Amino acid sequence: MLDFPNAKINLGLQIIEKRPDGFHNLESCFYPVQWCDALEILPATEHNFTMSGLPVPGNPDTNLCLKAYKLLEEAHNLPPVHMHLHKVIPMGAGLGGGSADAAFVLRILNKLFDLNLSVESLQNYARQLGSDCAFFVENKPVIAIERGDVFTPATIDLSGYSCIIVYPGIHITTAEAYGGVTPDKPASSIAEILQQDIQQWKNLLVNDFEKSLFPKYPELAQLKENLYEAGAAYASMTGSGSAVYGIFKGDAPELIFPKHYLIWKGLL
Structure with missing residues (x-):
């Protein structure tokens, strides 16, 4: 079974407070975009996981795709599979590509082996893999709160708009990003700001990570x-x-960027 895990963008990202468990409570709007990896899973006699495309750092045995498979394998006694991931979405970019891959493994396995898991059950498995993994189970615009894994539907429609995403090849780890932020309760929620005309967002809708990362980069x-x-x-x-x-x-304009940049352009 073949599917295409997609990226997401954050429309605003507010870091509200640090939690007792060491994570942070936040608010953001997660919006899916069609910058996609490719993921194929087939029944097999022996388990096998292969990758192509962009190089993925780290030990392949710790890849989130494998962790997702092992979650369901242990819970539902799954047979071996051959799994191939072709990586297109850049890593360390804030696009959620790894989380999407893991969530799509859960989705594909649910269909491939007729597990009949509910959306809620799939989201609960996804939450064990990463804070934003659960978003990709339904893959619809949401307002995300707490660790970024509690959702309410986002009443936002960007049809008629297009998007350019530019990845300049700077890998920023989550630890580096959070190390520079000072949590603060905002005057207005992202959900409220998104109700205003998009022309007003420039002055109101902020990503709190920019404050520390822009001077550094x-x-x-x-x-x-x-x-x-x-x-x-x-x-x-x-x-x-x-x-x-x-x-x-x-339509988005044709822009010229350095050759080493990775670019995606498409409709929202």
Whole structure:
């Protein structure tokens, strides 16, 4: 069975407070975009996991796809599978690609072996793999709170808009990003801000990670400014970076970036 795990962007990201468990409570709008990996899972006589595309750092045995398989294997006595991941979404970009891959493993296994797991059950498995994994089970725009794994539907419609996402090759770890933020309760919630016209978002809708990461990586601040200069209605870094995106009314313009940048452009 073949499927295409997609990325997401964050429309705003507020770090509200540090939790007793060491994580942070946040608020953000997760919005799916069609920058996709490819994931194939087939029944097999022996378990096998292979990868192609962008190189994935770290030990393949600790890949989230394998962790997702092992969760369901232990709970539902699954047979061996051959699993192949072709990696297109860059890592360390704030796009949730690894989380999407893991969630799609759960989704595919649920269909492939007729497990009949509910959305809620799949989300609970996904929460064991990462804070934003559960989002990709339903893969619809949501307001995410707490660790980024508690959702309410987002009443936002960006049809008629397009998006450019730019990854400049700067890998920012989650630990590095959170190490620079000071949690603070915002004056307005992201859900409230998103009810306003998109032309108002520039001055209201913020990603708290930008405050510490832009001085450290001026290239990111310049990218955001370039997207605004090109006519973006809204531009921001996504997640904990380092990808920066611009949202454009109608078709996005043709822009030139350095050759080592990874670019995605498409409709929202």
